[in-house]
Amino acid sequence: MSPIIKAPKRFVRPLRPQEWGEAMQMVWRVFLRFEADEYSLDGVQNFYHFITDDLLYMMYKQGVYRVFAAFEGRKLIGMISIRDGNHISLLFVDEDYHHQGIGRALMRYLCDLLVAEGRETFVTVHSSPYAVDFYHKMGFRDTDGEKKQAGIIFTPMQFFL
Ligand SMILES: CC(C)(COP(=O)(O)OP(=O)(O)OC[C@H]1O[C@@H](n2cnc3c(N)ncnc32)[C@H](O)[C@@H]1OP(=O)(O)O)[C@@H](O)C(=O)NCCC(=O)NCCS
Numbered sequence: 001m002s003p004i005i006k007a008p009k010r011f012v013r014p015l016r017p018q019e020w021g022e023a024m025q026m027v028w029r030v031f032l033r034f035e036a037d038e039y040s041l042d043g044v045q046n047f048y049h050f051i052t053d054d055l056l057y058m059m060y061k062q063g064v065y066r067v068f069a070a071f072e073g074r075k076l077i078g079m080i081s082i083r084d085g086n087h088i089s090l091l092f093v094d095e096d097y098h099h100q101g102i103g104r105a106l107m108r109y110l111c112d113l114l115v116a117e118g119r120e121t122f123v124t125v126h127s128s129p130y131a132v133d134f135y136h137k138m139g140f141r142d143t144d145g146e147k148k149q150a151g152i153i154f155t156p157m158q159f160f161l
Contacts, residue, residue, distance in 0.1 A: 008073030043151025
């Protein structure tokens, strides 16, 4: 008789405080692999300070900075966060899970939630150079050309819910 192997389930839900460290470690790992080469040393340092800043964690604890994570079973495999109600701040998927629909699932979860809450009519993002085509596939449109600020290169974009 062959053994029963259950595939671990994938799902998205709000991040729990005890998962913050695991999420930011994944973000930093993926950032180094897919984004850091495009930025100056200043940009890389600024990004590191942003994700390790106690203030960001406090804002998350207060519900001002909202974070949602994708899991496979208990393993955190991606995350999306928003600030100012409708601005995507971080969207990162573990490298081993790229091109498996996790980024799209995180985007859908966020957009469905914002529509259900009824306060926002659009979302914005500063896309990394690496993610520009991904966001275009998700229906985002550029609102300006590529910019460089504090060593970080990004394209401002918008998506109507
Ligand atoms: C961008 C990112 C979140 C996409 O996550 P993902 O789980 O691989 O994306 P999905 O599998 O849901 O892809 C959805 C669609 O976008 C496409 N896509 C994904 N990444 C892409 C990329 N880098 N370039 C072009 N297309 C891409 C997929 O092929 C898929 O297309 P399809 O619907 O025609 O099959 C992920 O590559 C990542 O973490 N990148 C590094 C961090 C980053 O740049 N984040 C954005 C910060 S603003």
